[in-house]
Amino acid sequence: FLNLYGKNLALAWPDSEVENIRDPSIEIVVKTKRSYVLAGNEWKKDPTKVNVGKVEIGGKKVVVAAGPCAVESEEQTETVAREVKKAGASLLRGGAYKPRTSPYSFQGLGEEGLKILKKASEQTGLPVVSEILDARDRDAFARYVDMVQIGARNSQNFTLLREMGKLGKPVLLKRGLGNTVEELIQSAEYILMEGNGNVVLCERGIRTFEKSTRFTLDIGGMVAGKLMTHLPFCADPSHPAGKRELVHSLALASVAAGADMLLIEVHPKPEVALSDSEQQLTPESFSLLMERVRGLASVLGRSA
Amino acid sequence: FLNLYGKNLALAWPDSEVENIRDPSIEIVVKTKRSYVLAGNEWKKDPTKVNVGKVEIGGKKVVVAAGPCAVESEEQTETVAREVKKAGASLLRGGAYKPRTSPYSFQGLGEEGLKILKKASEQTGLPVVSEILDARDRDAFARYVDMVQIGARNSQNFTLLREMGKLGKPVLLKRGLGNTVEELIQSAEYILMEGNGNVVLCERGIRTFEKSTRFTLDIGGMVAGKLMTHLPFCADPSHPAGKRELVHSLALASVAAGADMLLIEVHPKPEVALSDSEQQLTPESFSLLMERVRGLASVLGRSA
Amino acid sequence: FLNLYGKNLALAWPDSEVENIRDPSIEIVVKTKRSYVLAGNEWKKDPTKVNVGKVEIGGKKVVVAAGPCAVESEEQTETVAREVKKAGASLLRGGAYKPRTSPYSFQGLGEEGLKILKKASEQTGLPVVSEILDARDRDAFARYVDMVQIGARNSQNFTLLREMGKLGKPVLLKRGLGNTVEELIQSAEYILMEGNGNVVLCERGIRTFEKSTRFTLDIGGMVAGKLMTHLPFCADPSHPAGKRELVHSLALASVAAGADMLLIEVHPKPEVALSDSEQQLTPESFSLLMERVRGLASVLGRSA
Amino acid sequence: FLNLYGKNLALAWPDSEVENIRDPSIEIVVKTKRSYVLAGNEWKKDPTKVNVGKVEIGGKKVVVAAGPCAVESEEQTETVAREVKKAGASLLRGGAYKPRTSPYSFQGLGEEGLKILKKASEQTGLPVVSEILDARDRDAFARYVDMVQIGARNSQNFTLLREMGKLGKPVLLKRGLGNTVEELIQSAEYILMEGNGNVVLCERGIRTFEKSTRFTLDIGGMVAGKLMTHLPFCADPSHPAGKRELVHSLALASVAAGADMLLIEVHPKPEVALSDSEQQLTPESFSLLMERVRGLASVLGRSA
Structure with a gap:
């Protein structure tokens, strides 16, 4: 029994006895043969809009979240925040806890980083998106962050998914490097099951044999995914590009394909960045x- | 020694003695450490424009080739040709020789199919693009076809590549399912080496683990490829989509990312098509x- | 500064001042250009042997861990434990906390499952391997389990890796579906950094386009990995097979390629199993x- | 209508009228829902044995074909032939026509190379396996070669497949880099349809994201393939390894998994080889x- 998108739901397994539920306020969601229900669009046809502060994701406007890969200092973060705000970004992104393949890479400033983001947010009015690695940091995220990101490496960390479901904040859920789009939607189901329907799915590139880009941005997977779920989709062109020169084209392609949101890494001096400088x-x-995004959005009947 | 793009070239291996060539009309192309030279953009910075009849590929206009997966009958082909011409296509595509994974699938009408295409071309004025499987059919292609397609399965059929280099007709060269973008460019090199510089590269999706689409359209690979070669790029959204519902979004994404050409499968009654009916x-x-493509092209400073 | 494999180590970054360390008990490990050091075999040439109770992994004997995918009941677990012990297994494996792609699949018995495993272990003398999903369950694992498994989906859950480093129990670390072998070794580095050198790496299949098996067991990756690390390698043929008929061949291939350990799913009645019944x-x-494994091991100069 | 494995067959499509065929010498093969019939094992349960000279592939003995990647000279080839014969190889492999990704790589000696192989074959008694790239070279292959190899890049070159079906010589058919095992079997169907049943399938590694090996040897795919076809399977550990140190382990793994044949690159001085020197x-x-292979084969109830 849970409440989602303003409806009272009873999740019923096909073999359960649900016929004798007589409470008229309860809408029964019968489990289909699919391995996800709540995140699917059989029971909920209308696209979900996720609100982060005053920003609506999944509506007419293509929402852009921008900011540094990693928060490095107050000055760096505030500079970027002002700049991206001026350019038209709606959200400030920045990493305080960094998941790094190697333990010898810069691991982020931790809670200190979240505080810097919060301060930059207060100065600019941009809500903050930041990645959580450890459910034990939930209180800090509750205090300083407006939208919690679950990164690609934790896309099937079911413990963290459930905890973020309970936390109730909007979640930006990234697709794992080796996960199908359907698995991404199933991961979202773990969050929705806890009563948190504010989930934005994020395509950020998958692992393939191609070597000219860092990951292969699966725009087709995103488009196919939009036919399977009512949740909005974000595209992250920065990580799959791996090279600055490719980011614009991948961002524009994502918007043309129907992305509701973009996640873009911006740094005042990329060449000295502590991570992802390329x-x-x-x-x-x-x-x-x-x-360019605004121009594109306009011919697609959207804004940006 | 060859003539390409109006220049006399001497392909010189680094260890060859080329210093004493005294013919001033010859521009020497020294082999770099890359495994391709002619198709690369170190010696030729300006984008190449490929002319197929009066149609220019690689210029301001996004060129669209459209038509049935397979030529099935005169009526079917002529109907489609008229329709796609009316809608704004610049080229007529259609398969006469079909490469089918299973020998029990429809193999195409062969030379009869080429004649049908030629007739539809004469009626509409649209030049014809069609796939060749066997170099021994070169005379028929010379007679009936304006642009020869080399399909994904023959992308590293070096015999066929060299023969198409010699034939001299414009070539649409598709990327193999398991090939990198760099390998696609190296395959083009085989054609250019024979003195045929009229090659358009085609991204048509690669094999990955994702199952919601038939292949993964590698838009990032195309964008990265455009930084490596002077040749124009085509995108084929129909094959990777595998589902009608996804074709529009993938086509628009390709154009937004910079594709110079689109290859689209159109059938008067897709549900009864002998191949790729989905x-x-x-x-x-x-x-x-x-x-929609025209709208998009306009904000990108192109036309369609 | 840490103690690993009986040595006192100072991890020194290349730019650090370590020359003036004068303590003769400290062996200095200089960071190489690789993104891992402790798990690499530049500083430690001899293969590491990991002890789980009296069982040695990485020595002459090919160690086999066997048991049900999921612990379903006391009877089921004890039956399997007796049977695999009789057949020659050295370790009992069984899942109590199950990471399931869909929240609607059987999630395991939790701590109750660990207790059942412990009881079966006491009856048979087989040490227990079981997967942990949530660092908060560490006390239960400390009490009931002899070797802690980190599953494919958590292979880059750096929080969990560090916690298992601190727990100090032997760890069976699985490769993520979308991770390279080098990334697997980097994940192990997170555990070693906390002073826990008892890590066995596990190849369990990666995501590729091939559909006749569930995952592609990357035996080549395991062999290449053995040239990069001193840690022992386990192979899991059950998960990539996805079909009973393939398990024997993949197990034998793994041993022939040099696997130090095998992880095999065994169920008294596979057709009624609550997970992975195929x-x-x-x-x-x-x-x-x-x-068959014993026969093979004998010609390879090993035992099983 | 064709004769295969000593049987007269009528290939009947499900919708054809075959009921009234009254010739008792004809065994009717009804097309199943699979996209291949002749190569499948529904109608032919017993494993096929392919004879190349006096060498039987698919029987008790694991057949090893060895020799240089490319034929470089008479001396090199004859040296290798003598050495591999002495070591126990049954077939001599060597490339005369080399399919090279880049046109600037060594392309092989062509027909001259075939003659060198033939001479080495006469000296040692080892039948020759060599790759064909162009159906127009069929006469040379008919004269000098005992088993014709179709390489990975031509695995779906249906023109070449049909021609090799007609040529009638035993065929070693390699899997394409981006092809599934099922597609490999469908490619074999093209050869069998022409009445040539002497086909050995070859697993040689597929394209994946893993970078520590050149390709990923898909041993699981080979094992799964053996359940789908009656044709024997060869494994090529040299190409996926890409590094000498890995070849032994991958060869042994392949035999343990059930390979009927191995293809191994051997060169008198690998460090000066004109191709694949690594x-x-x-x-x-x-x-x-x-x-080592003989030791392994013996415990598997085979010889080598």
Whole structure:
């Protein structure tokens, strides 16, 4: 029994006795043969809109979240925040806890980083998106962050998914490097089951044999996914690109394919960034990208 | 020694003695450490434009080739040709020799199919693109076809590549299911080496673990490829989609990412098509797609 | 500063001042250009042997861990434990906390399952291997389990990796579906950094386009991995097989390629199993497999 | 209507009228729902044995074909032939026509190379396996070669497949880099349809994201394939390894998994080889491998 999108639901397994539920306020969701129900669009046809502060994701406007790969200092973060706000971003992204393949790479500033993001958010009015690695940090995220990101490496960390379901904050859920789109939607189901329907799915590239890009942005998977779920989709062109020169084209392609949100890495001086220095845009380049996204959105009947 | 793009070239291996060539009309192309030279953009910075009849590929206009997966009859082909012409296509595509994974699938009408295409071409003025499987059919292709397609399964059939280099007709070269973008460019090198510089590369999806689409359209690979070669790029959204519902989004994404050409399967009655019935568009849907492509192209500073 | 394999180590970054360390008991491990050090075999040439109770992994004997995919009941578990012990297994495996792609699949018996495993272990003398999903269950695992498994989906859950490093129990670390072998070794580095050197790496199949098996067992990756690390390697043929008929061949191939350990799913009645019913062996089939493994090991200069 | 394995067959499509065929010498093969029939094992349960000269592939003995990647000279080829014969190889492999990704790589000696192989074959009594790239070379192959190899890049070159079906020589058919095992079997169907049943399938590694090996040897796919077809399977451990150090382990794994044949690259001086110098074995290393293969085969109830 849970309440989702304003409805009272009873999740019923096909073999359960649900016929004698007589409470008229309860809408029964019968489990289909699919391995997910709540995240699927059989019972809920209308696209879900996720609100982060005053920002609506999944509506007419293509929402852009931008900011540094990693929060490195107050000055760096506030500079970027001002710049991306000016260029038209709606959300500030930044990593405080960084999941790094190697333990010898920069691991982020931790809670200190979240506080810096919060301060930059207060200065600019941009709500903050940041990645959580450990459910034990939930209180800090509850305090400083507006939308919690679950990264690709934790896309099937079911413990963390359930905890973020309970936390109740909007969640940006990334697809795992080796996961299908259907598995991504099943991971979202873990969050929805806890009564948290504010989930945005994020395509960020999968592992393939191709070597000219870091990951293969699966735009087709995103488009196919939109036919399977009512949840909005974000695209992250920065990580699969791996090279600055490719980010604009992948961002525009994602919007043309129907992405509701973009996640873009921007750094005041990418060449000295402590992580992902190859793929972060300068504020100038980001500003130009926003112009191009707005142009594109306009012919698609959207805004940006 | 060959002539390409109006220049006399001497292909020189680094260890060859080329210093004493005294003919001033010869521009020497020194082999770099890359495994391709002619198809690369170190010696030729300007994008190559490939002319098929009066149609220019690689210029301002996004060129659309459309038509049935397989030529089935005169009536079917002529109907489609008229419809796609009306909707704004620039080229007529259609398969006469079909490469089928199973020998029990429809193999195409062969030379009869080429004649049907030629007739439809004469009626509409649209030049014809069709796939060749066997170099021994070169005379028929020379007679009836304006642009020869080398399919994904023959992308590293070096015998066929060299023969198409010698034939001299414009070539649409598809990427193999398991090939990198760099390998696609190396395959083009085989054609260019024979003095035929009229090659358009085609991204048509690669094999990955994702199952919601038939192949994974590698838009990032295409964008990365455009930084490596002067040749124009085509995108084929029909084959990776595998489902009609996805074709529009993938086509728009390809154009937004910079594709110079689109290859779209259109059938008057997709539900009775002898091949690929799941992914061919109706003429109505194609017409709508053309409108959307034109809208998109306009904000990108192109036309369609 | 940590103690590993009986040595005092100082992990020194190349730019650190370590020259003036004068303590003769400290062996300095200089960070190489690789993104891992402790798990690499530049500083430690001899293969590591991991002890789980009296069982040694990485020595002459090919160690086999066998048992049900999921612990379903005391009777089921004890039956399997007796059978696999009789057939020659050295360790009892069984899942109490099950990571399931869909929240509607059987999630395991939890701590109750661990207690059942412990009881079966006491009856047979076989140490227990079981998967942990949530660091908060560490006390239960400390009490009931002899070797803690980190599953494929948590292979880059760095929080869990660090916690298992601190727990100090031997760890069976599985490769993620979308991770390279090098990334697997980097994940192990997180555990070693906490002073826990008892890590066995496990190849369990990766995601590829091939559909005749559930995952592609990357035996080449395991062999290449053995040249990169001093840690022992386990192979799990059950999960990539996805079909009972393939398990024997993949197990034998793994041993022939040099696996130090095998992880095999065995169920008294696979056809009624609550999970992975397609790929679990019957006790009879497992017994036959053990005979074949012993035969193979003997010609390879090993035992089983 | 064709004769295969000593049977007269009528290939009947399900919708054809075959009921009134009254010729008792004809065995009717009804097309099943599978996309291949002749290569499948529904109608032919017993494993097929392919004879190349006096060598039987698919029987008790694990057949080893060995020799240089490319024929470079008479001396090189004859040296290798003598050495591999002495070590226990049954077939001599060597490339005369080399399919190279880049046109600037060594392309082989062509027909001259075939003659060198033939001479080495006459000296040693080892039948020759060599790759064909162009159906127009069929006469040379008919004269000099005992088993024709179709390489990975031509695995779906249906023109070449049909021609090799007509040529009638035994065929070693390699799996394409991006092809499923089922597609490999469908490619074999093209050869069998022409009445040539002497086909050996070859697993040689597929394209995946893993980078520590050149390709991923799909041993699971080979094992699954053996359940789908009556044709024998060869494994090529040299190409996926890409590194000499891995070849032994992958060869042994393949035999343990049930390979009927191995294809091993051996060069008298690998370090100066004109192609694949990284992965060719020395004659000494090959001799050791043969010993290990024989040991392994003996415990599997086979010989080598």
